[in-house]
Each structure stands twice: as C-alpha cells, then as structure tokens.
Amino acid sequence: MNYRMLGYVLGRIFMVEAALLLPPSIVAVIYGEWSCLFAFVVTAVGLAVLGLVLGLRSPANTVIYAREGLVIVALAWVLMSVFGALPFIISGDIPFFVDAFFETVSGFTTTGSSILRDVEAMSYSMLFWRSFTHWVGGMGVLVFTMAVLPVSDGRAMHLMRAESPGPSVGKISSKIRDTAKILYAMYLVLTVVQTILLRLVGLPWYDALITAFGAAGTGGFSNRAASIGAYGSPAVEMITAVFMVLFGINFNVYFFLLIRHFKEAFACEEMRVYLGVIAASTLAVAGNIFHLYGNVWQSLRYSFFQVASIITTTGYATTDFNMWPTFSKAVLVLLMFFGACAGSTGGGIKISRIIIMCKTAKQDLMRVLHPHAVTTVRFEGKPLDDKTVFGVRTYMNLYLIIFVLSTMVVAINQFDLVTTFTAVASCLNNIGPGLELVGPMVSFADFSPLIKLVLSFDMLVGRLEIFPMLVLFAPSTWLRNKGHLDRRLRARNLF
Numbered sequence: 001m002n003y004r005m006l007g008y009v010l011g012r013i014f015m016v017e018a019a020l021l022l023p024p025s026i027v028a029v030i031y032g033e034w035s036c037l038f039a040f041v042v043t044a045v046g047l048a049v050l051g052l053v054l055g056l057r058s059p060a061n062t063v064i065y066a067r068e069g070l071v072i073v074a075l076a077w078v079l080m081s082v083f084g085a086l087p088f089i090i091s092g093d094i095p096f097f098v099d100a101f102f103e104t105v106s107g108f109t110t111t112g113s114s115i116l117r118d119v120e121a122m123s124y125s126m127l128f129w130r131s132f133t134h135w136v137g138g139m140g141v142l143v144f145t146m147a148v149l150p151v152s153d154g155r156a157m158h159l160m161r162a163e164s165p166g167p168s169v170g171k172i173s174s175k176i177r178d179t180a181k182i183l184y185a186m187y188l189v190l191t192v193v194q195t196i197l198l199r200l201v202g203l204p205w206y207d208a209l210i211t212a213f214g215a216a217g218t219g220g221f222s223n224r225a226a227s228i229g230a231y232g233s234p235a236v237e238m239i240t241a242v243f244m245v246l247f248g249i250n251f252n253v254y255f256f257l258l259i260r261h262f263k264e265a266f267a268c269e270e271m272r273v274y275l276g277v278i279a280a281s282t283l284a285v286a287g288n289i290f291h292l293y294g295n296v297w298q299s300l301r302y303s304f305f306q307v308a309s310i311i312t313t314t315g316y317a318t319t320d321f322n323m324w325p326t327f328s329k330a331v332l333v334l335l336m337f338f339g340a341c342a343g344s345t346g347g348g349i350k351i352s353r354i355i356i357m358c359k360t361a362k363q364d365l366m367r368v369l370h371p372h373a374v375t376t377v378r379f380e381g382k383p384l385d386d387k388t389v390f391g392v393r394t395y396m397n398l399y400l401i402i403f404v405l406s407t408m409v410v411a412i413n414q415f416d417l418v419t420t421f422t423a424v425a426s427c428l429n430n431i432g433p434g435l436e437l438v439g440p441m442v443s444f445a446d447f448s449p450l451i452k453l454v455l456s457f458d459m460l461v462g463r464l465e466i467f468p469m470l471v472l473f474a475p476s477t478w479l480r481n482k483g484h485l486d487r488r489l490r491a492r493n494l495f
Helices: 003-020 022-030 034-055 066-091 097-108 124-139 141-146 154-163 176-200 205-216 227-231 234-247 251-258 262-266 269-293 296-311 326-338 351-369 386-413 417-428 449-463 467-473 484-491
Strands: none
Touching: 003 022, 003 034, 003 066, 022 034, 022 124, 034 066, 034 124, 066 097, 066 124, 066 449, 066 467, 097 124, 097 449, 124 176, 124 205, 176 205, 176 234, 176 251, 205 234, 227 234, 234 296, 251 262, 269 296, 269 326, 269 351, 296 326, 326 417, 351 386, 386 417, 386 449, 386 467, 417 449, 449 467
C-alpha cells in the first residue's frame, strides 16, 4: 500500500471539499443565516488545514495500483460524508450525527433518501448544501480532483474505474486530466442549460438551481416537501423529466455528438435499450393509472415523469405513487434495479449489465441445446471476452448477497416487508424514495440509528459499485504482500 500517495490524494480531496463549501457560504450571506455561515467556515477551515498537512508535498512515488485506487475512493467518500455532515450538526439543522451522516451520504451518493420530516423548515443555505452534494457526487469528486492531480501514470485509471459506474470505463481523451475536464465541462453545460430553462418557465433562481442539482446528479433532493409536485407546473415537470433522462445516458454519447461522430453516438446499444425501456414502461404505467386521472395527457404526464425519475435513480416525485395500483408500483420497483446507463450519473445495476446478463443467459441456453456450437456474446457491436462476462457475474453475485443481508438486518426494525424491501432497494440502487413507510411523501426518520448506518453503507456500496467498499474492509487489503491483491483483481478483470 502506497500510504504516502493515499494521504496525498486524500489531502487534495479535503482541500477540494473545503472549496466546495464556498457556494453554500455565499447563500448563507445572501439570506443572512450567520449561524450557518459559521458552520460552513469552521468546517472549511478544518478541511483546508487537514488537506494542507496531508497534500502539500507530492510523494516521490505517485504510482496508484488497483488496491490503492479502491481504498482511496472508498475512504474519500466515507470521509467526505463525515466532514460534509459537520455543517448540519454545527448549525443545529440536523443535530444528531447519524442523521446528519445519513443525509450527507444520501447527498454525495445521489440517493436522495432523507430523514427530514419537514424539509421546508431548514435554512436556505443548508438546503443548498444538501442539494449541492448531489451535483458534486453525480460525476464524482475524484474525477474532478484528477484534473489537478500530478498523476500522469496510466494507473491513475484505477481511480476513475473505482468511482465511475458501469462494468467498464474508458478514457475520452488519451490523458486522464483531459478526460476529467471534458466530463465536467459537459456536466456543467447541461446543468446550466436546465437551470436557465427552469427559470424561464417561472421558477426562482434558487429553486431552479436546487432542482437542476438534483436532476444533474440524479439525486432528487428538493427544497419542497412535495418535491417537484409542489410547483404544479407541467413545464417544470417536463423539463426536469427530460433532463433526468439526459443525465442517465452515458456521457461518451455526448462526446461523440460534440466531435460530430453521429454514427457512433446513435449506434449505442445501451442507449437504445434504455430509451426503449422508458417508452414501454411509460405506456404501461399510463394505461394502468388512466382511471385515476381521467384523461390520456394527465396519465402520460405523471407516468413519464415517475418512470424517468425512478429508472435514472433520481427520486423526484410529482404525485404520491404509493397510492397507484399494484401493477404500476411493481413496474417502478423493477426499474429501481435496472438503473440508468453506465458512464452516467445514474445508479442501479445499469442497463449495460442487464443486456450482458440477458445475452449471457441466451448463450448458456444455446450451449445446452447445441453443445458443439461456437457462440460469442457481443455488446455494442464488439465481442466480449470471458473476463468481462465473469466480472459482470461476480458483481451480480455480490449485489444479491449484499441485498439479502441488508434486507435481513433492516427487518430488525419490524416494519412491513414492502417498506423493508424497498428501503434497501432504494438505498442500494441510489433511488431515494421507496414504498409504504418510505414512500415519496414520507422519510427514513423512523429507522433506528443502526439501520440508518446500514442503509448509509448500502448507499456507498451502490454508488461505488460494491468493490471499493468491500476492499476497504478486507483484511488482505492491508497486508504487506504488495501486489498480491492487485494481481487477483486484474486476473478477474474487476479493475
């Protein structure tokens, strides 16, 4: 383990987080919330000092292997959430650490699950910080940090692979730093466009920013108790829904469009399946809820928004879908597991893994029927090697194990099965709301502190795609047999 590089990167990340506390501090000044400003300043100063101590001097050895990359990412997200919770605690808006930590983890992981019973009672600056964590966590703070890290070695790719969602991550540019800059530039432009459009249809700048942060990071925190439904505006709903769908698409597609490689952009198999699932689900749910709203437009309006919100793992709501028929709720629960595209800001299993698993199952069936036939699994027009398929299967196995164990632990709180099941599903897939007691119009406040910590772990596991968090707690990670774990990870094509 390269401990000096570990400390150096974490130090840089702490300094980045200190800088990220500036926007909510400005909001605190604008609204005269001086106790909140004090909380932000104290936290920022502490982070800056700690960052300077750890990250002022670059180590001689800047190599990052798979093990270092996984540990850095996992530790960074846990510690960012711990420090990010301090403003809530110091200001008194969320006085208890476990609650503040849950809320912050939910923000950075773009989950959107909340322990707040009365969102609108919070201060403007704290609500801004709460939603700003969505925007920060959506693309990944380490992707941003890599833009300024002096790591030119190709092994820096381990950081991006460990933090970016999907079964595989590639570089848009030949340089890691340029890739990070391109990703954040596209992310920023889309966020600004959505904010302006929301302002043009009547939202105040503050509300427009909060809504755009939630849609961009596919997180779903709102400054209104009734979420997007509080505005009662079809224009706001449609703009938000369309941008949720856009942020759920692999950002490589936007890069191809940017460089005018239209054929490669529209040939994306994952995007076509993703959009097809959205269309089919919208029509199915609209037909099922038609009797509740009485006309086609209203049914399509609520159906499209909620389908887009759930499959992209955003979690915004325009109505209490907890009251919808069982079929519609079943469709939404299924979409929780599907998730968005790899390389997007969305969570869930990812459409790419669903496609690969379906094609692999078909291949296995063909081998049973035709033992001597030679078949190949192809994805995006390219054949997949056995290591990639093995990596997807390993992910799915670990996902199911964690899901089952988490459900058993959460069941300790003695809530009904639907509440327990969907609470784990929403946290592990970074959705936000579930059903019944954790539906869109209620919160996770009634869970015990232990269960909130378990669900926080699930949110981190889901956002970081399992492996970084498991490696962080694996005893072999901290053994002195350097390279042993790295070789095993590379052999299995996990990273």
